[in-house]
Amino acid sequence: MSTIDGCAHPPRAGAGRTVPALPLAIGAGLGVANVYYSQPILHLVQQAFVARPDAVGWLPTCTQLGYVAGLLLLAPLGDLVDRRRLIAAKALLLALALAASALAPDLPSLIAAGIVVGLLGSVGQDFVPLAVQLAPAERRGRVVGVVMSGFLIGILCSRTLGGMVAQAFDWRAVFGLAAVLMALTAAAAWRGLPALPPTVTGRYADLVLSLARLVRQHRTLRTAMTTQALLASSLGAFWSTLALALAGPPFALDAGPAGLFGLAGAAGALAAPLFGQLADRFGPRLAIRTGCALVIAAFAVMLAAPASLIAIGGGAALFDLGVMASMISHQTLIHGLDDAARSRLNGLIVTAAMVGVAAGTALGTWSFAHFGWRGVCTVGVLAGASALARSLADRHPA
Numbered sequence: 001m002s003t004i005d006g007c008a009h010p011p012r013a014g015a016g017r018t019v020p021a022l023p024l025a026i027g028a029g030l031g032v033a034n035v036y037y038s039q040p041i042l043h044l045v046q047q048a049f050v051a052r053p054d055a056v057g058w059l060p061t062c063t064q065l066g067y068v069a070g071l072l073l074l075a076p077l078g079d080l081v082d083r084r085r086l087i088a089a090k091a092l093l094l095a096l097a098l099a100a101s102a103l104a105p106d107l108p109s110l111i112a113a114g115i116v117v118g119l120l121g122s123v124g125q126d127f128v129p130l131a132v133q134l135a136p137a138e139r140r141g142r143v144v145g146v147v148m149s150g151f152l153i154g155i156l157c158s159r160t161l162g163g164m165v166a167q168a169f170d171w172r173a174v175f176g177l178a179a180v181l182m183a184l185t186a187a188a189a190w191r192g193l194p195a196l197p198p199t200v201t202g203r204y205a206d207l208v209l210s211l212a213r214l215v216r217q218h219r220t221l222r223t224a225m226t227t228q229a230l231l232a233s234s235l236g237a238f239w240s241t242l243a244l245a246l247a248g249p250p251f252a253l254d255a256g257p258a259g260l261f262g263l264a265g266a267a268g269a270l271a272a273p274l275f276g277q278l279a280d281r282f283g284p285r286l287a288i289r290t291g292c293a294l295v296i297a298a299f300a301v302m303l304a305a306p307a308s309l310i311a312i313g314g315g316a317a318l319f320d321l322g323v324m325a326s327m328i329s330h331q332t333l334i335h336g337l338d339d340a341a342r343s344r345l346n347g348l349i350v351t352a353a354m355v356g357v358a359a360g361t362a363l364g365t366w367s368f369a370h371f372g373w374r375g376v377c378t379v380g381v382l383a384g385a386s387a388l389a390r391s392l393a394d395r396h397p398a
Contacts, residue, residue: 021143023192024127025150027087030185031124032151033158034094034117035067036060037174040163044171049107056107059114066118068354071347075122076207078343079200083130084193087123091186094120098179102172124151125350129342132335133196141280141287141332148328149270152320156266199340211344218337223394224330225349227288229356230387231323234295234380236357237364238319242312245373250307264313265320280332285391287329292388294322299380306373319380326387327353 038045038059046056077086097116104110127147135143165174200207215221242261246253278287298319305311327349334345360383367375 021146024131025147028124028127028147029150029154033154034178035121036158037162040159041166041171051107059111062111063114063118066115067121070119070122071351075347076344080198083196087126088186088190090120090123091182095179095182098175102175129346142277144331145328152324153266221334224334225352227387227390228330229352230383231326232353232356233360234383236360237376237379240361241364241368241376261316264316267317284329284333288326291322291326292384295319295384299377303377
């Protein structure tokens with residue numbers, strides 16, 4: 001075992017064990033889904049509390065801010081404590097926060113609970129370094145691919161599930177169901193996951209401060225963070241404007257059919273583990289650049305046929321696949337930089353991706369307002385091309 005600032009790599013626990021990739025994928029998906037349940041039910045929350053649209057909009061915003069804080073402040077704890085205990089504790093506390101959301105008497109209380117939900121929703125990412133720690137090196141990319149597919153499917157399907165439950169019951173039932181699911185996840189993690197020793201010793205403050213040191217120390221990490229942020233910006237641009245584009249001419253679709261395009265993105269996520277195998281066999285950089293090319297191709301097709309629902313559906317599946325393929329390959333790449341810092345490395349690249357999503361959302365909505373759907377597709381093409389150029393510029397092995 002190494003200290004936080006040390007470079008020695010500890011022995012990898014779990015070597016030779018069968019990795020329960022599918023349960024880990026389910027846990028990752030259920031964990032991150034809590035960050036997005038509020039998005040399709042905002043109009044019901046607004047009606048329930050007789051709130052202004054801008055006021056109720058703080059609920060998903062604060063939940064997302066809490067999630068980013070969780071990635072930076074809580075996810076690194078996986079290097080300092082037993083990951084099984086961390087996942088079980090965060091899942092249980094998340095269930096309590098979701099129960100508080102379901103029982104919130106007013107909008108400020110709901111927003112406050114949402115911050116905690118976002119903070120603890122980072123539990124979804126805790127399953128990734130756990131899978132890496134358990135997986136044999138030769139299967140690491142494949143295992144990460146399966147877990148990250150569950151993660152992305154959780155994001156894409158959370159909006160559909162939240163909308164369906166709210167329509168059948170009410171918005172409080174969404175948080176109530178989520179609380180039950182996370183309580184079950186906590187129990188399953190405690191009973192089903194192996195106990196794993198921490199990989200570093202030291203103080204929590206030093207752990208957080210070491211994040212900056214890791215970024216300075218590893219050129220490959222800096223390249224991965226920049227490349228993934230650029231690719232993730234296409235996610236923000238696309239999904240933040242899709243409903244607006246489909247509501248206008250020539251489609252005139254309401255929110256229900258528009259939400260089904262999330263299933264197209266989920267279909268792309270199901271193919272992402274193939275890129276984990278590609279990374280295992282030929283190295284992650286080839287898979288990363290292939291993912292960049294898929295993003296460019298998807299938005300180029302949508303740009304060429306902006307009035308085609310088939311092009312939009314196929315493009316959603318293709319570019320989601322490209323973004324996720326790159327994320328899986330980047331995680332495979334950076335987790336080999338320092339065995340004792342896997343949770344911190346994972347938190348850093350996911351934080352970079354979230355920053356990219358936020359920037360893409362801002363740029364995408366601006367482009368849609370000024371140039372329509374073609375402007376959004378142009379943003380996607382440029383994001384993929386910039387990411388590819390950044391990746392190709394990195395010729396250093398570490």
